[in-house]
Amino acid sequence: MARVELGGESYDMTTRLNGHPAAGVGVMLAPGANALATATLVKNKVEEYRHSMPEGYEVAYALDSTDFIKISVEDVVITLIEAIALVVVVMYLFLQNIRATLIPALAVPVVLLGTFGVLALCGYTINTLTLFAMVLAIGLLVDDAIVVVENVERIMHDEGLPAREATEKSMKEISGALVAIALVLSAVFLPMAFFAGSTGVIYRQFSITIIAAMTFSVVVALTLTPALCGMLLRPTSPHRKGFFGGFNRFYAATERQYRHKVVSTLRRPLIMVSLYAAMGVVLFVMFTRLPGSFLPTEDQGSIMLQATLPAGATASRTEAVNQQIVDWFLTEEKQNIDVVFTINGFNFSGAAQNAGMAFIKLKNWDQRPGSENSAEAIAGRATYALASIRDAQIFALTPPSVPGLGQNNGFTYELLASGGTTREQLGNLRDQLLQSAAQSPELLGVRANILPQTPQLQVDIDTSKAVALGLQLDDVTDTLTSAWGGAYINDFIDRGRVKRVYVQGDGQYRSSPSDLDKWYIRNSEGTMTPFSAFASTRWTMGPESLNRYNGSASYEIQGQNAEGFSSGDAMNTIERLANELPAGTTGAWSGLSLQEKQAGGQSTTLYAISILVVFLCLAALYESWSVPFSVPVSGAARRAGYRAGGGTARIKQRYLLPGGVADHGRTHLQKRDTDHRICGGCGFVGEVR
Template sequence: MPSFFIDRPIFAWVVALFICLIGAIAIPLLPIAQYPIIAPPSISISTSYPGASPENLYNSVTRLIEEELNGASGILNFESTSDSLGQVEIIANFVPGTDTSAASVEVQNRIKRVEARLPRAVIQQGILIEEASSAVLQIITLNSTDGSLDEVGLGDFMIRNVLGEIRRIPGVGRATLYSTERSLRVWVDPAKLVGYGLTADDVNKAIAAQNAQVASGSIGAEPSTANQRTSSLVLVKGQLSSPDEFGAIILRANPDGSTVRLRDVARIEVGGLSYQFNTRLNGKPTAGLSVLLSPTGNALATASAVEEKMKELSRFFPANISYEIPYNITPVVEASIKKVLSTLVEAVVLVFVVMFLFLQNIRYTIIPTIVVPVALLGACTTLLLAGYSINMLSMFGMVLAVGILVDDAIVVVENVERIMAEEGLPPKEATRKAMSQITGAIIGITLVLMAVFVPMAFFPGSVGIIYRQFSVTMVAAIGFSAFLALSLTPALCATLLKPVAAGHGHARRGVFGWFNRMLEGGKEGYSRTVAFSIKRTGRLMLVYAALLVGLSWAFINLPGGFLPVDDQGFVTTDVQTPSDSSYPRTEAVIEKVEKYLAERPGVKDVTFLTGFSFSGQGMNTAQAFITLKDWSERGPKDSAAAIVADINRDLSSIRDAKISALQPPPIDNLGNSSGFSFRLQDRGQKGYTALMRAADQLITEANASPVLQKVYIEGLPEAGVVNLVIDREKAGAFGVTFEDINNTISTNLGSNYINDFPNRGRMQRVVVQADSRDRMKTEDILNYNVKNSRGQLVPFSSFATIEWARGPTQIAGFNYYPAVRISGEAKPGFTSGDAIAEMEKLAGRLPRGFGYEWTGQSLQEKLSGSQAPFLLGLSVFVVFLCLAALYESWTIPLAVLLTVPLGVTGAVIAAMLRGLPNDVYFTVGLITIIGLAAKDAILIIEFAKDLRKEGKPLLDATIEACRLRFRPILMTGLAFICGVLPMAIAHGAGGASQQSLGTVVMGGMIAVVILALLMVPVFFVSVQRVLAGDREKVAKAEAEAYGPPAPVRST
């Protein structure tokens, strides 16, 4: 193939331009994301049962739905929360690659089977099934510019004019209103009801009967009389539409003609449907809407579509309403990609400088440089065909590929230049001869490098998705690089290079002359060192064995991890006040937090969602989404990690409040923070009290551990609860049914959704509840009345008593077992892998009957840790098989692969020096080093093999091969090291990830350049000697491996 393109350089250019053209077309079509879709796809199931306790919810709703979810196709795990606000949420996670649309249909069908067993109130409220991620993409707020609208007015405007539009945007999985729409509120007065001999249930029935749609038909409808000339609809106003009309509802008509109307016993208004949630932006009340991605949505595209839609909608807003998007996770995506692009450009420039230093001719340097964009554009085409995106992982692959892409071209150019300088051949002939010498090496190197990365593409699960991005990018780029090295590069060498005089490099003066003399001196010194080493292979192999022992120890003791935590430009803060706190008490704490954050120079916006947190929902909870200023405006003191540490330290002094600031996890939807996610399960039916006792024991021991810190229950604590004890015998004696008791309690305290009413073009709910002053004290409950079977009012005090107790405000479940969600993190100096191991050790001390499972990022870390050794071993084995097949020899692959531990040693040392864990990036770095170490060994061994065919003795052939390959190995090694240097020293958005990967690869490559040059000849000679045993067997083994030596003619 090289000869074809040497004779047809224009053809080679056309092929390269076609690759560039198709790649240029592909780039705009590629979606852009921070990471590919790594987290398992999830489906959310939510419903409500107003007024129900967590225990009632869990037993009567959650457990029934969980029973149906068990065994669903592709389900990975499911997690549930049942809280004191009557809310149920179940998150079902599925294995990566599951079709969530099909899974959603199956879930709906399974829930349909259980609906008949669910309470009527739950069916009335509805069961919502959504395909959505758990990470908030954006928060949109509406603000009243003149203060004329309160939170209810803003929330109602948002649900009418914004919510539906946002939900219809492709990529949006869920849009949740953290405010409320309007509803017709009927605030009954229990005392007035008693005065009129009525109950709350009478109110419910009257509203249901008198506010109803009437299908009134028409006059003149068929069949009609023969002389009927007209037909008209009959309209009856059945549904009421204003507080006055509802106030006129008749509750009772008396014999004397008087009536008792709803307005006589209740205050009626158009108010808020719910008062559980509020939103605050920088200390001011507002209406908030959170936007969550669909499982297959692209964050950048969806966020951009939301922003465009809000600009469009705002043109129709009244003058007194404005909007903001104070929280948006996509700036980190854009900044990270731009940073990696900058790293890519820096890598190309540094590689160019290194090549120019060695080649000292702009023509020689331009040729390998041309290969880089062509190969990368070809890789972009492959990404598009594979259905991938431009993301951090594929971009990291391209940065790593830069140093590899120029290798093949450098080998070609350097060999052509050497032949022209040593033999005086013209460029075209020198190119032909050079390609005849190195084509086999290029093919061998390409096969080895591709073989290293191909196994990564076949690993399952979320971690497999990460590996696959690297694999496809690297294999595609390496494949195009090899093709160009055998086509475009020789064509360019034959046409662009000029003849050179022998010894031209040494004749140079200045910096290049000094460099050439130093390089030549180094080469001669290296040759002497090789000659000395291969005569003492036994001793050096003992040193190598000792190195392997030390490497094994260091590798085993290197702490584990999943992915590094980056500064993503935002943090979250969870606020909890005592479990029995009212909203005003919680609001006072929120204001203190807002004041503190307003004084932080690195904070841009603070959005508080009150009544909601990652721990649960309630009047004592709030969640702050803190947007930081741009990375360029913040120094180390205002990094995300520093701000989190300062918040946790400075706000810990606020009384009666638990405030926890957290950094987001590296991957969305793998938890709410960067720490671990542990689920303690009651597998032995020990009960809620025993489960909480075990959790307290585990958390106490964990926080006392030297490895762990900030270990806590991710949920709401127990609270004071009022037990209304019904004496059923007394109630029966009074003729009171338990159903009537339940209806009265749920209406007065929990609110009762009756039906709907039309309000300015939207059907909104009619809700009945006792007025606020009549549900503030426990005595109010005993004053409620219920009708008995004889129509008489019976007060609750006649058959009920009240007892105070402690009880759960929420009950969690995981994989059908009652569970406690526990979160925490490793102390400084320890990694997430250390934390996982320590938690498992402590959990092993718990009494029998308690189990545990990992979820989120921790689960993926466990899976990646178990896969990594197999992946590394598989890569090495595949390389061995490829080399054995290529060279028809078992000895050459063995000699090549003995160099791999040298590169791994450098990678491990670099990771230890910078305190990096054995995480996913470390594994990717090691796989890259396996290929690079094998590549350098092939360059030497391939030449030694060819020299042996020419009849040179083993030692002489080895020394000569090392001398000839010293310069290209040094050049390609330094080019690769300089190419990854920008990654190793990166900072800002995505800096931690770049440092993690860049450090490992750079450390490994430094070790390869230094140690492989010394040890490859030792390995080659040692393998031959060990397999042969004596000189006669050596000759025989060599003849079998390389063919008979060429005859030596006598002179």
Template sequence: MFSQFFINRPKFALVIAIIMLLVGAISLPLLPVESMPDITPPTVSVTTSFPGADAETVEQSVAIPIESEVNGVDDMIYMSSKSGSDGSLALTVTFEIGTDIDNATVLTQNRVGIADPKLPEDVKRQGVKVEKQSTAMVAAISLFSPDKTYDELFISNYIATRLYDEIIRTNGVGSVTVFGAKDFSMRIWMDPEQLKARKLTPDDVIAAIKQQNVQVAGGMIGAPPNSGGLNFQYNVLVQGRLTTVEQFENIIIKTGDKGDVLYLKEVAKVELGAEAYHWYAESRGSPAITMGIYQTPGSNALAVMDAVTELMDNAAEGFPDGLEYEVVLDTTEYIQASIDEVIETLIIAICLVIFVVFIFLQDWRTTIIPAITIPVSLIATFAVMLMLGMSINNLTLFGLVLVIGIVVDDAIIVVENTVRLMEENSWDSKTAITEAMMEITGPVVATTAVLLAVFVPTLMMPGLTGMLYQQFALTISIATIFSSINALTLSPALCRLLLKPSSGKKKWIAFRAFDKVFDVGTSGYMAMVKGMLRKSGFVMIVFSGLLVATYYSIISLPGGFLPDEDQGYFFINAQLPDGASLERTKDVLTRVDKMIEGLEGVDKYVIIGGYSLLDGVASTNAGLGIVTLKNWSERQAPSLYIKNIMGKLQQQMVTIEEAILFSFLPPPITGLGSSAGFTFELQERGGLGLTQLQTFANDMVAAGNESPKLTRMNQGLRAS
């Protein structure tokens, strides 16, 4: 008999249990922590810019050449591109789940390199960036000047020079997007009248700037071979790229036959400004340049946020007076809160199980055996989770909560059968446990096999739903296997060491009272069963009725992938008419800013003008709001539930007639889409053009919004 070895050598069983505990405990802090399992397909982004080009030009001259080469790269599922009116292109290539993202990035880079000769020269100079895309935003951090000492230009470049590189180097940070960024740039405003009077064209000015604003090697003086007799050798230092307004103003555009010189300042205005003014970020009326921090796949979100927070705290000590930072959005707060809730439930479940076992077995020695085997089985599970690339998330923790009842059953079977044999035959613990294990080894193994037969098929479920619940099923299966192993090794050893023959003493009065109540309940239950057996036909009719009622209840309930939850924050989308200027957008968002500021339950927020989160492109007629609410403990009143707060804000925003404004929740799984609800793509294959495609999309949105089952349906295509 397998268990006999451990009955004879209980210390060996204890050593195995200790090793299981140690390995599991060491593995636990190494597991990634996230809200839900990572089921987001790996993606690679290809980004570039065509300065001065409109969206259609970008599509025709940049997007199509790149897409034609990238299409068909190994393991690709699909790709989508977005061309912005600011000349930007963002191509996202989505790969099969499980694809090596580093290898996919290299393959995509190779394909983009093939398309390089077909791209415009301005795009080549800008460069095409290919990188693995991080879709899970961990935080949004704003830098602002409360007393408005510094403008957005200073703040943006402070981030670029002092913070960006340090944050991007932080372990677990995949990428950083600076919303409202305004990088320093030398802006040259040419005067058409002056150019015409001097018979010049803009190309002449551009050529002169390119020719004189260069970095060249000056060479050396006295380097061999030389004529000899030289005692020193010098490097020639020449002026490199121009850096000041004065240097640019003195660029020579043209020289005359008589030695006259035409400088740039005579035909143009030169100023140090921002590279682009197509977006901005504000909070409470003050510039608030905001960094979106994205984590790398498989990293620990809590550890990433802790590292970024520590970095920002240290950096803040060196901030100039009048500059501060604020964590506008911290998605790990919801992750931590949800995991804390499940851990609390797990602890309560363990305590309740041990309490129930004690009440029924009525002996501390018999109770301590399942109390030991439960943590051994659960903690050892973490080691296998780490080996299989799993994470600590709500579903794996839910699995541990559920499996507690299964884990304790195996130990109770061993203990109960051993105690019964000791009482009936007056045996010592070794004899009793030996006989008990001969009786129950088969049932324990069979029970484990049955349980695995229930949960293992979940691993084979297709689609995202199957992938979502794989870790749930694996957690239960692993813990069940460890429970069975402990029932055959650790539990027999503990029974031999801890169990003693009954002393025959009278039970404690509380136990006697419980036994009487339990006996009465058992007698009542048996009487009810006998009555039901006499009226089995009626019972079957009632049972069939319950089955029918259950069926209709199931089909009447709304279905969905995952429920929308209060994650402590929401977004606002603003859409003005096509072609609306950034000034008009800012006027609308300023009014929204004041509405949010006066809203009860709001903690922090930031407004970003010129960018749409839903569309993923910069556009002067779009806007985004990130609103973080107060802690859940401060929002216990129903009026402060997130959907009620969003409803109050929506009632105010509908009074703004110049734009379409609505709030929306983040997706239940971070990185899987940009909002809650669902998204689908409308593809035009008949060569009708973007204008006709937009018409069809608008018709679908209008029809969808008329349905009582849909709300706030929108589409992001702007053909104009």
């Protein structure tokens, strides 16, 4: 009746590691789980089983995203320490007093400790976003303490007051400015916490971290710093010798030249107004023209290759192509490669015999120095070299910036059918779009993420004949499925493990279309009826799968931006090319591209709100509608610097820009306001002299 044997549940896919047979196990994080903690638990469990494995078996990690997380956190921690050290050195260079330098330096650990408390209260972790926010905040949080120390020292020097009285007078003068900077910076960074979608999830921690640090900085500047000033500061001589004397003379000469330039400019108000207007125009142009992107592409220590063979290619041909990929990496990129893990029968386009995939784990970053050994550079060389394999179309890809949002870096565009467009017509329009994209200098590697149509054997059942022969249609389909495709029956216990039982026709009875005639079905009268009595077969071409997006027939178009262009440029180009197609299609974005589009739409509104609130805070502080207009001028220079450096306007940069501008502008305006009160309203031109 049957042959019973133990075998694999499925033979659709096979895997190899560095060319050797392997069994791959993927581990995905549950919602809310910590990647580093999960990876540690998994590796500990694997080590427990390693000793009980049969001889000749080894365990290797073909892909481990936590390596990149660890190195990223370590780099940011080092940067944080360096930032603190540099801030202390710069403070000592200008304050030139150990006691005065110690006061702002003591504010740093206090503020960081309070910020960590807020993060713990919010349920956040120490990650690259929160640490980066602290790196940025280091320079800002000591600024408040420096303002207090400098003003106290000025009063002690100019008015001869002791430290305690000088501190009391100083706090009466500058407390308003300290509170103002907290309000201004909160207005700049708070909108980031209200971003919707993935952008909000990504940058909410950054926003809350920097706002918490700024708030604690002001609290420390209003409480701890004045107390330390009253206890530690002593009168010092303004005359310095040696290195500090030379530095002070150089700085004084530079300051005199600067004041002279300012006076000359103020005596020509028309020129000043014209320059201000020009800077405003430059700021607007740079804001609108600077290429946009969502997140930077980083070297995550791994790359991926997707191979697609012609329709109808067998599994053995796919395995041969994957072996060529392995051989190339282990030969040409041996110094950069740790592990090559290949999959036969699957890639991001779908599961089929003609689909192949490779995951390449690179060596540690310090073992492959130089930009020529980065993941992106290796992927570029692989794409160029493996294009010589005529049996397959091969693309080398880098992992997405945010795991789970898309399959790889680059854009993902959905070409949708509309207005009664058939799938065949949509396929023709897809080909037109790909041809246009191949000629565009902004785009690279544009492709349809779908497997080619393959030969398919279609079984046509004459239902009228089947019913006339006394057959039930359910019996027909069940027999066809079980005999040719296999059917799950039940479970059994094998050496303490539950395994499944499948029934399927033997290979010799389902190896060709004519074998269908060898199968019979019992009718209602108990007579065996052959399939040939009511069914026929024919060969057709068809897709492995049919994609739909929001209920519409679709084709997913993937690609990257060419060198010298941003992801925003590439997305605008593919949209323009899609709009030039004949009527019958619409478009949509998915993955990281969708998040970039949504973030771009939100950022303009939130950016405008930030600027408005900053302006109102400064206007209220200085009781003037005109004074705050001087704050955003430096934004034009910063924006132009991004453009000149080949940078792009990412979400993070858009909000760091007004934060830095507002902070420095506030400092200059507070200095001007304080000097104005001291000289009794002598006028700004008189002050700068």
